[in-house]
Amino acid sequence: MKIIIAGCGRVGYALAQQLNDEGHDLTLIDNSAERLQPALSNLDLQGVVGNASSVLTLQEAGIEHADLFIAVTNQDEINLISCLLAKKSSHCRTIARVRNPEYFKEVNYFKDCMDISMIINPEFAAATEIAQLIQIPDAMDIDSFAKGKVDLMQVVITENSPLHNMKVQEFSRKFNHEILICILVHDHQVCIPNGNSVLMAGDTISIILPRKKINSFYRMSNLATIREIKDVMIAGGGMIPYYLAQMLLRSGIEVKIIERNRERCDFLSDALPKATIIHSDATDHDLLLEEGIEKTDAFVSLTAVDEENIFLSLYANKSNSTCKKITKVNRLALNEIINDLPIGSTISPKDITTEYILQYVRSQNNSYGSNVEALYRLMDNQVEALEFLVKEECAVTDIPFIDLNLKKNLLICCIIRNGRIITPSGRDFIQKGDKVIVVTTHKGLQDISDILDDSVK
Amino acid sequence: MNYSIIFKIIGWVIQLEGIFFLPPALTGFIYKEYNDALIYLLLGILCIISGGLIRRQKLNKTAFYAKEGFVAVALSWIVMSAIGALPFVLTKDIPYYPDALFEIISGFTTTGSSILTDVEALSHANLLWRSFSHWIGGMGVLVFILAILPMTGGSTTNLMKAESPGPSVGKLVPKMQRTAFLLYAIYLVMTIITVIFLLFGGMPLFDSLCHAFGAAGTGGFGIKNDSLAGYSTYLQNVITISMFLFGVNFTFYYYILIRKVKDAFRMEEVRWYFIIFLGAVALITVSLVAEGGGIGESIQTVAFQVASVMTTTGYATTDFNLWPEFGRAIMVCLMFIGACAGSTGGGIKVSRIMIYLKQVRKELMQQIHPKRIRVLKMDGKALEHSVVHSCNTLLMAYIVIFIVSLLLICLDGFDMTTNFTSVAATLNNIGPGLNVVGPTGNFSEFSTLSKFVFMFDMLAGRLEIIPMMVLFHPSTWKK
Numbered sequence: 001m002k003i004i005i006a007g008c009g010r011v012g013y014a015l016a017q018q019l020n021d022e023g024h025d026l027t028l029i030d031n032s033a034e035r036l037q038p039a040l041s042n043l044d045l046q047g048v049v050g051n052a053s054s055v056l057t058l059q060e061a062g063i064e065h066a067d068l069f070i071a072v073t074n075q076d077e078i079n080l081i082s083c084l085l086a087k088k089s090s091h092c093r094t095i096a097r098v099r100n101p102e103y104f105k106e107v108n109y110f111k112d113c114m115d116i117s118m119i120i121n122p123e124f125a126a127a128t129e130i131a132q133l134i135q136i137p138d139a140m141d142i143d144s145f146a147k148g149k150v151d152l153m154q155v156v157i158t159e160n161s162p163l164h165n166m167k168v169q170e171f172s173r174k175f176n177h178e179i180l181i182c183i184l185v186h187d188h189q190v191c192i193p194n195g196n197s198v199l200m201a202g203d204t205i206s207i208i209l210p211r212k213k214i215n216s217f218y219r220m221s222n223l224a225t226i227r228e229i230k231d232v233m234i235a236g237g238g239m240i241p242y243y244l245a246q247m248l249l250r251s252g253i254e255v256k257i258i259e260r261n262r263e264r265c266d267f268l269s270d271a272l273p274k275a276t277i278i279h280s281d282a283t284d285h286d287l288l289l290e291e292g293i294e295k296t297d298a299f300v301s302l303t304a305v306d307e308e309n310i311f312l313s314l315y316a317n318k319s320n321s322t323c324k325k326i327t328k329v330n331r332l333a334l335n336e337i338i339n340d341l342p343i344g345s346t347i348s349p350k351d352i353t354t355e356y357i358l359q360y361v362r363s364q365n366n367s368y369g370s371n372v373e374a375l376y377r378l379m380d381n382q383v384e385a386l387e388f389l390v391k392e393e394c395a396v397t398d399i400p401f402i403d404l405n406l407k408k409n410l411l412i413c414c415i416i417r418n419g420r421i422i423t424p425s426g427r428d429f430i431q432k433g434d435k436v437i438v439v440t441t442h443k444g445l446q447d448i449s450d451i452l453d454d455s456v457k
Numbered sequence: 458m459n460y461s462i463i464f465k466i467i468g469w470v471i472q473l474e475g476i477f478f479l480p481p482a483l484t485g486f487i488y489k490e491y492n493d494a495l496i497y498l499l500l501g502i503l504c505i506i507s508g509g510l511i512r513r514q515k516l517n518k519t520a521f522y523a524k525e526g527f528v529a530v531a532l533s534w535i536v537m538s539a540i541g542a543l544p545f546v547l548t549k550d551i552p553y554y555p556d557a558l559f560e561i562i563s564g565f566t567t568t569g570s571s572i573l574t575d576v577e578a579l580s581h582a583n584l585l586w587r588s589f590s591h592w593i594g595g596m597g598v599l600v601f602i603l604a605i606l607p608m609t610g611g612s613t614t615n616l617m618k619a620e621s622p623g624p625s626v627g628k629l630v631p632k633m634q635r636t637a638f639l640l641y642a643i644y645l646v647m648t649i650i651t652v653i654f655l656l657f658g659g660m661p662l663f664d665s666l667c668h669a670f671g672a673a674g675t676g677g678f679g680i681k682n683d684s685l686a687g688y689s690t691y692l693q694n695v696i697t698i699s700m701f702l703f704g705v706n707f708t709f710y711y712y713i714l715i716r717k718v719k720d721a722f723r724m725e726e727v728r729w730y731f732i733i734f735l736g737a738v739a740l741i742t743v744s745l746v747a748e749g750g751g752i753g754e755s756i757q758t759v760a761f762q763v764a765s766v767m768t769t770t771g772y773a774t775t776d777f778n779l780w781p782e783f784g785r786a787i788m789v790c791l792m793f794i795g796a797c798a799g800s801t802g803g804g805i806k807v808s809r810i811m812i813y814l815k816q817v818r819k820e821l822m823q824q825i826h827p828k829r830i831r832v833l834k835m836d837g838k839a840l841e842h843s844v845v846h847s848c849n850t851l852l853m854a855y856i857v858i859f860i861v862s863l864l865l866i867c868l869d870g871f872d873m874t875t876n877f878t879s880v881a882a883t884l885n886n887i888g889p890g891l892n893v894v895g896p897t898g899n900f901s902e903f904s905t906l907s908k909f910v911f912m913f914d915m916l917a918g919r920l921e922i923i924p925m926m927v928l929f930h931p932s933t934w935k936k
Binding site (some may be wrong): 001025026027033040041044045046200 | 523613614615627628630631632633836841
């Protein structure tokens with residue numbers, strides 16, 4: 001596909017990197033040549049220096065032949081206008097990043113009247129993810145498939161868990177073959193386990209399970225004390241806390257926000273009358289103790305500074321080791337270092353934005369046959385979980401999995417047929433109309449038929 | 458330094474050269490020069506095998522940066538020349554290896570300077586190889602590799618940057634491979650058109666091919682001792698036009714291809730190239746007519762020589778050495794200006810000259826209105842500071858290399874005009890200079906040391922100096 005990306009910031013660059021790997025024709029637009037430079041020298045693409053909301057610049061970038069236009073500059077207005085112009089001058093689809101909450105409220109108007117295919121708000125997306133993590137405790141990370149019917153959940157195995165020293169086979173038997181382990185991270189090594197792999201304390205596993213089974217999984221695996229989260233403490237009062245608080249309050253969870261800017265506090269207290277707004281510096285330990293960090297069920301660090309968030313979560317871990325911790329980290333480069341720290345789940349709004357857009361691009365990329373409905377990057381982008389919709393019969397349909405020559409390091413986790421969830425065994429097969437969830441270390445799967453190993457014929 | 462990727466690239470280059478040896482081999486068979494044909498065939502096979510072996514080594518990492526790009530390109534050109542010289546030695550047409558090396562470097566860098574006193578004595582296979590090397594070197598062998606190989610990753614841009622001439626290398630389309638492919642497609646089609654026009658004028662196929670290769674790569678190796686003087690006026694005019702067209706920035710043709718004719722003719726560089734060409738032709742014609750030449754005939758010959766020197770080709774239909782001093786001086790100026798960036802021609806390039814002049818004007822304005830802010834522009838767009846800066850650096854490096862070369866050449870004891878124009882002719886990849894190295898002369902009388910200096914100049918001129926300097930700078934090789 002011919003794709004034009006306006007804005008070469010962190011999201012623009014990450015998108016370009018990924019889409020370039022997947023072989024699309026890319027043109028980047030940015031008004032600073034300096035910002036384009038790294039992309040031009042590291043990636044195989046073209047750059048245009050100019051204002052993305054000017055028709056001339058768009059024409060120079062070849063908008064008339066583009067299939068997709070993605071606007072991720074740091075200004076909502078430019079994103080919206082450029083999408084509008086792109087739409088007027090060609091038949092491309094458009095994606096805009098809009099983060100101003102006032103515009104975001106009118107998202108449906110933009111979609112309908114301006115014909116923008118997708119509007120993404122990084123903060124809102126991040127808040128959604130965090131809310132999910134809080135509502136389903138003890139998961140490090142959770143992603144939903146099939147509109148929330150099935151979840152992919154990351155869990156760490158603790159010493160006293162009955163899962164410790166258990167074979168994957170036994171695990172399946174224990175859970176009646178309804179819960180499947182699809183990724184096993186042992187000693188920083190990511191693998192797709194088979195029946196003989198052994199689970200050890202300290203391993204991170206990703207399991208796929210129907211949402212209804214979450215509670216029974218907790219009960220049987222005795223992962224940790226099941227504790228429903230009733231109150232949440234949030235450090236920082238930016239946009240993510242705002243959206244997050246809205247979501248949490250709606251489901252009856254108490255929210256306490258600590259923000260150091262007085263005006264912002266006033267705004268928050270006005271917009272979120274049910275939340276407790278504390279005007280103070282979140283890095284003040286005495287204050288955190290005073291506000292009950294030792295008793296809170298969850299602590300979310302969402303200040304603007306990565307380092308501050310990491311330290312806050314470390315402090316929360318020290319004073320209240322059982323609470324659920326979620327840390328916002330923007331800089332991906334830090335991931336390798338912080339993975340070993342007890343700061344709970346990490347969240348990066350930019351990552352989420354990139355992931356959402358990629359998901360869209362992939363599903364657009366194949367206009368026939370099967371489709372990628374959802375895509376998640378797991379374990380530092382080493383593993384991808386994809387949901388395919390099988391629209392028509394192809395090389396993999398109606399053949400039992402035993403007889404299919406599947407790629408190595410690929411697992412078919414789940415088939416959803418007519419709303420029923422099937423955890424597949426070797427005798428099961430894919431039918432037309434199924435939704436299939438696949439976990440794999442291979443990147444860039446586009447179609448359900450890509451699960452076949454084509455290296456051996 | 459990522460050595461494995463450099464090896465791999467050089468492996469590709471050697472293999473490709475093996476394939477390029479096949480057309481001369483075929484020529485040899487056609488003209489019943491079986492000895493030469495066998496040498497080319499064997500060398501070709503040997504290169505394909507050994508290149509393949511070098512290429513097979515495992516890649517430690519695929520990423521490579523600007524440094525690796527420069528080194529890979531500079532080394533590739535040296536290796537390519539070292540191997541390309543072998544057939545001349547083995548067929549005993551140029552028995553002395555440094556001479557053969559000079560000849561092939563002159564070929565690949567599209568210079569066209571020769572050490573041969575009697576070109577016609579060469580076998581057909583060798584003549585074709587000499588001319589064919591112009592065609593290969595004109596657009597660049599690594600650009601060719603980029604066009605045909607699925608080399609993924611953005612770092613391939615570094616190869617193109619190092620090999621393609623011009624102040625800033627832009628891609629025509631987002632993908633490197635497609636850009637390289639388009640460039641070669643335009644190049645090939647234009648070459649074929651030239652051949653057809655030459656055949657139409659009654660030139661034999663072999664001559665047409667050799668001359669078309671020379672004009673396309675803006676090289677200048679002739680296959681006759683008097684270059685093109687012996688051919689009809691029509692053929693000379695065809696060559697004039699084709700040389701001129703190959704000296705135009707290839708982006709111009711791409712714009713025309715995608716029907717952005719307006720954008721094509723808005724390119725400042727192409728416009729100035731045209732103006733300089735017309736100006737030079739007019740001035741020299743006037744000076745020739747003043748000496749008593751006929752107007753029509755003068756324009757025709759002057760246009761040929763001006764196109765030849767300005768595009769840095771180096772064909773000749775007349776000995777411009779015998780022109781009045783004014784004409785000779787203009788020719789020397791043209792040598793330095795050269796063709797457009799992004800063409801197959803050499804020299805400093807019209808676009809750089811424009812940047813230099815614009816800077817002078819800006820500085821002048823600055824003196825008159827000290828607070829005045831003026832942004833340098835090209836094609837209506839602001840020039841990036843880094844581009845201007847690298848242009849200036851290049852000019853300085855160019856002058857230094859020019860002076861050092863001149864001093865070394867002076868040791869041979871020729872007159873100043875010879876020395877000056879011989880360095881200018883090699884560093885700018887033109888071919889002929891004035892006096893001893895004039896259109897009817899050659900480089901055979903220089904000492905071996907001088908020849909090596911010329912070889913370096915030719916390579917440095919073709920790759921625009923920086924890659925060669927990076928290659929020989931010690932810090933490149935430090936860990």
